[in-house]
Amino acid sequence: MKPRLRLLYPLLIALVLAAVTFAYAAANTVPGSSAGDGSNTISGYTVSNVHYVLDSSNPALISAVEFTLSGANPAQTVKIQLTSNGSWYSCTLSGSTYSCNVGGGVSAYDAGILRVVAAQ
Numbered sequence: 001m002k003p004r005l006r007l008l009y010p011l012l013i014a015l016v017l018a019a020v021t022f023a024y025a026a027a028n029t030v031p032g033s034s035a036g037d038g039s040n041t042i043s044g045y046t047v048s049n050v051h052y053v054l055d056s057s058n059p060a061l062i063s064a065v066e067f068t069l070s071g072a073n074p075a076q077t078v079k080i081q082l083t084s085n086g087s088w089y090s091c092t093l094s095g096s097t098y099s100c101n102v103g104g105g106v107s108a109y110d111a112g113i114l115r116v117v118a119a120q
Contacts, residue, residue, distance in 0.1 A: 045071040045118050049097075054108065061104040062111055065089075066097050075118035082111040 046069065053064040062082065069075055078091040080100045091100035 043072065045069040045075060045116075047114075047116050050114065052108070052111075055104045058104065060107055060109065062102050062106050062108055063104050064102055065091075065100045065114065067116070068096055069098060069116075069118055071118075073120055076120050078116065078118045080117075081115040082106045082113065084113060088117075 047067050048070065049066075049068045051066040052062050053066065055061040055063040065080055065082070069078070074093060075098075078093070078098050078100070079088045080091060081088050082102065083106060087105060089100045089102050089105075091098040
């Protein structure tokens with residue numbers, strides 16, 4: 001009968017610990033908060049005054065792209081893509097012109113699109 005008691009004590013301790021853990025978890029409270037969901041129109045930007053800057057050492061390569069965006073507020077994040085499924089290049093704002101350094105990474109022959117993604 002002693003071997004049965006050796007197995008019963010650990011089982012009894014495990015049950016007590018499980019009950020205490022459950023009671024502690026049930027006592028947790030979460031303060032009230034707010035959450036929401038909504039929608040609004042995306043006004044977008046208009047790209048204009050596009051200028052491709054050719055590389056000075058190899059004019060077959062594009063070193064930068066410059067353009068302006070018209071919209072209610074200046075975009076904080078702007079990226080461009082010059083080839084389908086190609087690399088994305090970051091742009092910076094200087095005055096009213098966005099400049100995107102491509103670094104000669106795209107040849108003028110391969111550049112088939114100018115995809116601009118902009119967000120506030």
